[in-house]
Amino acid sequence: MHHLTRYPHHVGPLLAALLLAGCASEPASQGDTRKPGSAAITGPAITKPAALPKAKTPRAPASMQSRIVLLLPARTVDRNGWAQDIVTALAKQDLAVTDENVCSVLAVVEQESTFQADPVVPGLGKIAWQEINARAAKLLIPEFVVRTALGIKSPTGKSYAERIDKLRTEREMSEIFEDMISMVPMGKTLFGNLNPVHTGGPMQVSIAFAEANTRGYPYPVKDSIRHEVFSRRGGIWFGTRHLFGYPADYPDTLYRFADFNAGWYASRNAAFQAAVSRLSGKPLALDGDLVRYDSDLPGKTEQAVYTLASRVNMSKQAIHQSLRKGNTAEFAQADLYHRVFTLADKQAGKRQPRAILPGIQLKSPKITRNLTTAWFAKRVDDREQRCVRQMATIR
Known part of the structure; x- marks a missing residue:
């Protein structure tokens, strides 16, 4: 299972989908259009009752x-x-x-x-070829040209094509791409200066x-x-x-496990999205992403919050600035956060959860089952x- 990363500069143009089978990740981003490298989003969010505090006994x-x-x-x-x-x-x-x-x-x-x-990833060589050929096709480079270029001998003594065919781990893939970017004639054309292996x-x-x-x-x-x-x-x-x-x-480590997969503060932000959805009447993907990082246009979560502007007594600009803090601890101290939950608690007649498991469906060439962030968190x-x-x- 791979983490849905929310690190803005974490993603490259090639093989991003390969990285969703393990799982790492970092700070958070927005709703209907996720930051590059994140998974597609569907499925319900899940809550877990607060557990009693665990006894913590430091040991030598x-x-x-x-x-x-x-x-x-x-x-x-x-x-x-x-x-x-x-x-x-x-x-x-x-x-x-x-x-x-x-x-x-x-x-x-x-x-x-x-x-x-350095865990083995079944079928990694086949997946790598599919992504290399897809990248070449976008650049209008014929597949046979790519094969010819990768037929040259690499520093290990074997051709790059042979090494790709026998790929077993992400470390091996990373090393191959390091070599190809610097030594293969069209390496930089295909991959720029970016090694497309993002987790390991x-x-x-x-x-x-x-x-x-x-x-x-x-x-x-x-x-x-x-x-x-x-x-x-x-x-x-x-x-x-x-x-x-x-x-x-968080009331339970379960939500840290979800954040490990979906990005820092994803569980907190998904609960905020649930509160916004309740107040605005607008269905939202409870993915933990509060703003879009691929566009200056507001995403669905931000648009939904805008409909609450008069009720939270904030301008659109102030709302946007608050939502931009969604990948930080400070967002939980923001006026927007507190005003939204005050309204949601009052409307529901009870305190709404401040953390829920994000409703994210994981998709990748390496994932063959119907897996979600909630599944990952509960499994861990x-x-x-x-x-x-x-x-x-x-x-």
Whole structure:
């Protein structure tokens, strides 16, 4: 499952659809026309009653590492290394090394990669060729010309075509495109300077997110942050930052898992959209995207809020400026946010939820089932709860 990224500069023109099978992501964007790299949106939003606060008991790193080792599947390669990387990611980011936080990271890793640092993607070579040929067709470059160009020998000694045919992981694909962009005669024509592989590693984190969040990274960078993301240590570090690196007053970790897939604050923003829809009478895609990033025109959510302008006592310009903060913590402090929920609570006769699971249908060449952000969040949440129960049995 791949994260629906909301990072404005995260998306490239080629193979964007490939990236939806894992899952990373970042800050949020708008309703009817999602930011490039996000999934198509359909399906109902789902709420979850607030859970009782979980007991959080910090443990010594060495003690926690031994506990993690006992939880990891026996087939996991280098269980001690996994445990050390997870504890380091939490401790060095000033996050409590608790059973709950460790299990949240473990649950995402298990869902995204089943504890493989560089997970295999079935049929990746075929998907890559389809996207390469589609890109070439848009540029009016015949397929045989592309095949001829990629028939030249690459730095590994094999032709690029041979390497693409045998692609197994996103790391391999990223390395191939790095070579092709710099060495194949039409590499830059086809791909510009942009490597089209946007996510990777054991938590399927966005490379753009990692590149923008390097502060405090505790490991030496051998080649690039991109390469670090594909490593176990880097993938866990940046995935942990994506999961916990923003303040969110959610009643349950379930909503962080949804945000991990759909973008920071998607669950909060989807609840805001639900309130706007109730007040305006206009159906909205509860996707967490409050404004459009592909156009200066207002999207459906913004248009719906405009109909409430007199009721919230705000101008369209002020509304727009508030909605532009939808990918930040500050939006929850904005007058627009509070006025909309005050009206919605009053109309409903009870407090409306401040977080719901976004109604997003995931679509990608690598997804063959009917999967949603809600499915992803609940799947990870189940794993996390099971992990916490298992942790409690370890003395």
